[in-house]
Amino acid sequence: MIRTRLQEILDHCFQEGVTRNYWADSAAGAYTIEKPKREGQGDLSTNLAMIVAGRDKKNPRAVATQLVALLADCPLLDRVEIAGPGFVNFYIRPQIWQSVLLDIVALGDRFGISEAGAGKKVLVEFVSANPTGPLSVGHGRQAVLGDAICRLLSATGHQVTREYYYNDAGRQMRVLAQSVRARYRELLGEDPQFPEDGYQGSYIVDIAQEMLQEDGGGLKDQEDLSPFQAKAEQSIFADINGTLERLDIHFDNYFNEHSLYDDGHIDAVVNELRDKGLVYEQDGAVWFKTTELGLPQDRVIIKSTGEPTYRLPDIAYHREKFKRGFDWMVNIFGSDHIATVPDVMAGVRALGYDDSKITVVLHQFVTLMRDGKQVKMSTRKATFVTVDELLAEVGPDVARFFFLMRKADSQLEFDLDLATKQSQENPVYYVQYCHARLCSMLRQAGDKGIHLGTVDHARLDLLVESEELDLLKEMAAYPELLRHAAADLAPHRIIFYLQDLAGKFHSYYNKHRVLSEDVALSQARLWLISGLRTVVRNGLLLIGVNAPETM
């Protein structure tokens, strides 16, 4: 907010400089305001002088001097200085920082929320696991990442739809049904042949067991796989939904791939592509002429058996997304889906849609460490660790926090030894503890009969300690941080911000006393504490982590 105001003032000064022929306007929009990394370089600074000097072949410090003259009498600024190669450093008046508390108190839960994406309809597709087994930690990362991204987008005014795309037909499901049937027969004392690439997880046995109890073994000689498939699908989906429920993740829509066939969309896509001359037949298969669209090789979209490959329904699915009128489509995929993206994008473009409206977030894999060694995971062999197991060990708050600590591009090392340890070094608790402490202090104030009064009557001008101003500056940065994190689909920034803010608070707590004999000072500091509590709470809830009042 303060940065935005300063930006406006700076833009105004820049234009004034143009009017006065100090410099040309070629640098308009090229300069920035930044927060210096080091102390002693102001609260904010601009590179305007260096940018202008670079374009006009002038001395940057001379340009800076002209700029400083134009900035005289700015009500935000305490003072301005020129430093280094030509930076202009701004020192904001303390009362500006102190007034942040007025905003926080006025806005409460809404502090940080913006309308940056107002009116934008965005579809976020994530998880999208087919019902062949419980969610593994890899899915867990995607689920938490997708959910956090949705929360960020909602908090910036977007109209978010969360969608789960799944496929309950095809070879995978056939093998699943065969696996269940084999276990079912085993339980009846037979020795059936287990499918070569069948699903070996114990959950398959559980499903078979359940069926057996329900029907008493009547399906022993059943050749039709459909009852086994139906039961498996229903059971596994219930399991997946239970897991998502425990993570407090909810979808607005489940999109079944099969509906694309029933509604004729698959055929429609093929026909549209054919009309554009982008489809041909060879070796009994139907090919999509992706080379025509700048890709290295053509791809089969309908196999010689008559079955489509995954590309065709994927393209049809995205065509549907466009038809549903979304302004922005965010797909969250595991990095193993990298190869599918260019083909689908090419398909979308070929159909006349704007593929720049699609953003694909590819997250790298989760590496699980147990006993100091990497756990090898395979869905088929059921050697994976499920989200449920993880939740049982660490709980949803720790799971969420850990999954969000890394940016999507980075591989995520999940150390089970550390996470399951009754962890004192756990960063989640560090932030939650901060919140609990803040709440405790406010309770203590009440017990001691110190009333906060109203914030506009509080002597906020007494908040002059450097730690207090640091905290106020950090809090003031929250709305902008949220906007950036949302725009970049990067929830990990919220995590880092919260850790930073909590650290600043803990330092302050140890150095200065909030509750004292000095009533006016106590009140002012309590408003600081109250504002902090709001920001920490808003941040934690934004990423779906609880903000406990006691610990």
Place this chain on the structure above:
RNA sequence: GCGCCAGUAGCUCAGCUGGAUAGAGCAACGGCCUUCUAAGCCGUAGGUUGGGGGUUCGAGUCCCUCCUGGCGCACCA
């Protein structure tokens, strides 16, 4: 062989559109609880940002090249 991602302190990782002397947590070492929650704080130590070129006032960030690791490169999804 080709594509995408990564390579930053002993370990795990931040570093926002290129900005000033590269940061945090953990681990290590030394301190701090009669006083608002010690799940905390303070201090010390730790670096050729994978190597080499280039672009410019300025590079962890952009370009080229090489090396290493991960994920892909089906008429599987």
